[in-house]
Amino acid sequence: MAKTGLDGHWRGPTIVARALRDAGFEVIMIGMANTDDIVTSAVDEDVDLVGLNIGGHIDVAIRSIENVQAVRPGLPIFAGGTIPPHAAKQLEALGVEVYLSAQNICILWMPQSS
Amino acid sequence: MGEPTTQTLLKSAVEGERSSLARLLSKIERDSKVENEIRTSLAGGQATSLVIGITGPPGAGKSTLISALLSHTTASYEKTAVLAVDPSSPFSGGALLGDRVRMQSHGLGDRVFIRSMASRGESGGLARATSTAIQLLEACGWPLILLETLGIGQVELEVMDLATVVTVILNPGWGDTFQANKAGLTEAGDVFVINKADKDGAQQTRADLQDSLSLMHSPVPIQIFDTIAVKQDGVESLWQGIKDYLKDAQAVGLIEQKLLSRRRRLLMRILQRDFDDRISAYWRSDRGGNQVLSTLAGDLTIEALRNDLFAHMTKLD
Numbered sequence: 001m002a003k004t005g006l007d008g009h010w011r012g013p014t015i016v017a018r019a020l021r022d023a024g025f026e027v028i029m030i031g032m033a034n035t036d037d038i039v040t041s042a043v044d045e046d047v048d049l050v051g052l053n054i055g056g057h058i059d060v061a062i063r064s065i066e067n068v069q070a071v072r073p074g075l076p077i078f079a080g081g082t083i084p085p086h087a088a089k090q091l092e093a094l095g096v097e098v099y100l101s102a103q104n105i106c107i108l109w110m111p112q113s114s
Numbered sequence: 115m116g117e118p119t120t121q122t123l124l125k126s127a128v129e130g131e132r133s134s135l136a137r138l139l140s141k142i143e144r145d146s147k148v149e150n151e152i153r154t155s156l157a158g159g160q161a162t163s164l165v166i167g168i169t170g171p172p173g174a175g176k177s178t179l180i181s182a183l184l185s186h187t188t189a190s191y192e193k194t195a196v197l198a199v200d201p202s203s204p205f206s207g208g209a210l211l212g213d214r215v216r217m218q219s220h221g222l223g224d225r226v227f228i229r230s231m232a233s234r235g236e237s238g239g240l241a242r243a244t245s246t247a248i249q250l251l252e253a254c255g256w257p258l259i260l261l262e263t264l265g266i267g268q269v270e271l272e273v274m275d276l277a278t279v280v281t282v283i284l285n286p287g288w289g290d291t292f293q294a295n296k297a298g299l300t301e302a303g304d305v306f307v308i309n310k311a312d313k314d315g316a317q318q319t320r321a322d323l324q325d326s327l328s329l330m331h332s333p334v335p336i337q338i339f340d341t342i343a344v345k346q347d348g349v350e351s352l353w354q355g356i357k358d359y360l361k362d363a364q365a366v367g368l369i370e371q372k373l374l375s376r377r378r379r380l381l382m383r384i385l386q387r388d389f390d391d392r393i394s395a396y397w398r399s400d401r402g403g404n405q406v407l408s409t410l411a412g413d414l415t416i417e418a419l420r421n422d423l424f425a426h427m428t429k430l431d
Contacts, residue, residue: 021208026232031215041214044227046136071133 001051002033002041004060012080013053020051027051038064042072052079058087065094120151127254132227135254139229142250143243146391153246153384156253161373163252164191165259166356167277169239169302172265174283175309177216178343179352180260184220186353187258195256196228197247199240201264209233213262227256238272239263242387245276245380268298275379278369279359281305281352284323286315294326304336305359307352311340334362392427401426 001017003010017027030041042050050068054061065077083091118126118134120141127134141148168176180196187194198213209232220226231241240263241247251259263273274280282303294300300323308319320338327336337355341348363369396402405422408414 017210021203021210022206024206024208026202026209026211026230028211028230029215031218033218037218041228043133044136044229045214046133046140 001027001053002030002038002064003053003055004033004035004038004057004064009055013051016051016053016080035060035064035067039067039071042068042075047075050075050077052077052081054079054081054083058083058090062090062094120148121155124152124155127250130255132224135227135250136229138250139243139247142246143231143234143241146242146387149243149246152250156249161249161252163248163257163259164279164360165248165261165277167261167263167273167280168283169263169266169271169273169280169299170283170307171267171285171288174265174285175341175343176262176265176283177213179283179307179309179341179349180213180262181217181220182341182343182346182349183260183353184217184222184226186350187260188222188225190353190357191258193225193227193256194222194258194260195251196226196260196262197231197244197251198228198262199231199233199244199264202232202234204235207234227251233264236272237270239266239270240272240276244272245383248276266299268296271298271302274302275376275383278372278376279304279356279363281307281356283307283309284319285310286313286319288319289322290318291322291325294322295329300326301330304334304363305352305356306336306338307341308338309341309343311348312342316340333366333368334359393423396423396426399426 001013001020003013013029017029020027028041028045028047030037033041038050038052041047052061052064061079065079068075068077079091118137120138123134123138123141127138138148138152142152168180170176177198180198184194184196196217198211198217200209200211200213202209211230211232213230214228217228229247231244231247233239233241236242240261244261248259248261261273261277263270280303282299282305284306286308300306306323306327308316308323320340323338327338330336337359339348339352339355341352343349360369363372397406402423405414405419409416409419
């Protein structure tokens with residue numbers, strides 16, 4: 001579970017991580033992370049699922065998604081956060097499914113594992 | 115394309131492929147048969163890596179201190195692996211492994227390998243798979259392994275069995291002279307750290323600890339270091355202190371003595387685990403299950419159940 005971008009809002013990823021923990025998942029929090037950190041963690045921890053909290057700079061998230069896919073093809077990735085509409089379109093172009101909820105845009109993407 | 119076999123993964127991990135090493139670590143955690151296979155494959159290999167145990171209560175700053183140590187350890191040993199254990203929930207079986215949060219952005223790239231491990235029901239402060247994970251990291255050419263326990267209390271000290279040197283991290287206000295003289299934690303350390311040393315009570319904690327350690331009669335002086343890990347303060351001195359300890363301990367033959375008792379305890383634990391596995395297999399088998407039910411109903415004594423278990427142990431695998 002990683003947070004891309006620079007803001008410090010921890011509530012979202014923490015609540016999701018906690019819910020997963022209570023559902024029996026082992027959740028590795030890596031905190032505020034750059035693209036390399038996310039890729040290295042996904043490989044070294046041999047994860048089954050990557051969770052991204054996206055805020056602000058969408059470029060970091062896009063690069064992270066592309067780089068994780070390059071080293072772990074087919075690995076499911078889910079993401080959420082407050083995303084402006086233009087950024088949501090960029091993610092949609094990557095095959096991301098976009099869900100609208102209230103005033104925020106939430107993004108959830110779960111490609112099929114190969 | 116099927117999943118590569120354990121032996122294929124092992125070959126490529128030993129050749130330095132990180133993703134194979136990572137996958138094997140998962141397999142070791144999941145399956146004790148794979149763990150045994152790897153242990154057998156690696157048998158005869160010399161334990162050449164230095165294992166530094168880092169232990170202490172929750173929130174003492176173990177992960178932060180490891181993060182601060184990495185630039186020093188990689189200067190001395192080129193590469194450093196970290197195994198960081200955090201607790202599994204006894205309720206859901208899930209875990210929130212947060213050690214990596216403190217260790218991000220070390221900027222050392224491939225020279226550092228960090229792996230989180232959930233304790234998965236083990237009570238010694240480590241995970242069941244930790245000892246085999248260390249053996250595997252050794253075989254894959256990691257010369258230095260920093261082994262971080264989960265946040266411990268007083269007796270979860272399995273780290274002593276695996277580490278060449280045990281570093282105990284405490285904080286100011288940790289306790290008084292009576293805490294410092296209680297059995298367990300203060301007996302297990304070779305090097306002590308008072309982290310967050312800018313907080314009130316650091317001097318008193320040092321005095322209490324010093325007092326207790328002076329009665330240990332260790333052949334090598336046990337030192338106490340003050341650090342403020344988030345600021346890197348005192349971390350270089352600590353690393354020097356660990357190296358000094360190793361040199362002194364080597365000179366008086368203490369390391370050799372420790373390795374021997376470490377191997378003895380490890381051997382004992384492996385045997386105990388194999389017994390545990392066999393007891394579980396018996397428990398799950400039709401015969402064992404029926405015997406257990408009869409015992410619970412009072413038709414069979416515990417002694418009779420035990421005799422039946424021992425008689426069937428070798429047949430269960």
